[in-house]
Amino acid sequence: MPLQYYHRYTVPDHVKQKVLDVIDRNIHYLGPYTDALEAGLATRFQKKHAVTTNAGSGSLLLALHAMGIGPGDGVIVPTATYAGVAEAVVHAGATPVLAECEPDTGNLDFERIDAAWSPRTRAIILVHQYGHPADIDPFVALARDKGVWMIENCSHAFMAKYKGRPVGSFGHVGITAMSHKHLTVAGTGGAAFTDDDDLAHKMRMMRHHGNWGSTPDEMYNTRMFGYKMYLNEVQACVGAHQLDTMDEWIAARRRNAALYTQLLQRAGVPVEVTEEREYAWSSYLHFPLTTDRRNELRAYLNANGIEAKAHYVRPIHLHDAFQAKFGFERGMLPISERFCDRVMSLPVAPHVTEEDVQRVVDRIKAFFANA
Ligand SMILES: Cc1ncc(COP(=O)(O)O)c(C=O)c1O
Structure with missing residues (x-):
């Protein structure tokens, strides 16, 4: 019997029943299961807000937009990682400045970060590669001293800990991907975590064409330019269950x-x-x-x-x-x-x-x- 690489997770019958309920109830996105998944993620990442999206790279893009990063800005990204990380920087209109990894963990190497630094640097994306946390403290101190944003990418490191605290809880924003990762949400998804009310609000708006709200006026008034980037309720239902295990x-x-x-x-x-x-x-x-x-x-x-x-x-x-x-x-x-x-x-x-x-x-x- 071949040994499969990706997780062969099973969905129990009671969760399948909930998925059928989602279809029957006609609340297909941004409903109670998205709320439940976001509440579970925020608790686990020790952050006030969790904003789910359709992809990890989507969450990165929304975080960069919410931070106001764009043309003329440099964003430090490790080169030994998923290209979608730097691609999000390109889509934000900024320049990815690629940096060296540590020779053993593959994580961004703080000792070599100077080579990537410039007066245009506005953000650092720290990827916790393969699941092993990067050495976060020096990056947090650098971001604070220089007044730049720090995004932690926990796509490989869901619930990993740095000095006993979950990764993703140190930067201004943490993000994770949810396709073939610890969470798979029956497809593909992403999420961002933050304590910053303004960043969370902007990311929530931008995942729904900048017009989310409960009244017709809110729903049909584009207040900022965004995308169609939310998770659907079937995925959120499966994801919320996966959090429990x-x-x-x-x-x-x-x-x-x-x-x-x-x-x-x-x-x-x-x-x-x-x-x-x-x-x-x-x-x-x-x-x-x-x-x-x-x-x-x-x-x-x-x-x-x-x-x-x-x-x-x-x-x-x-x-x-x-x-x-x-x-x-x-x-x-x-x-x-x-x-x-x-x-x-x-x-x-x-x-x-x-x-x-x-x-x-x-x-x-x-x-x-x-x-
Ligand atoms: C390190 C890392 N960041 C971001 C992503 C982006 O995820 P997505 O494919 O959901 O956009 C991935 C996906 O594999 C990843 O490995």
């Missing part, structure tokens, strides 16, 4: 990750795995490892029924569209380039059992033994 799911991810770390370190194979830093409590959306033979190892595992993945094989500055628009070139950010050339991820989601982990490690040992 999240602690269990993260515990299973952490159990699998601890076992991989232990077995791989003991195996003496030429792969590097990152142990959690002392400030970090990872929620392991992925279990990354780095190795010189990434492509061959991944192909071997896949051929042996183990769905290993490599997500960001190209740092953002080597994507065609970014090179064409900004003239980025290979060699510009060598640590991230090397990281992206060598990183891959093993299945770690809650459906993966301890026997599965053992099987994956046995296969990795066999690969290197036969090499």
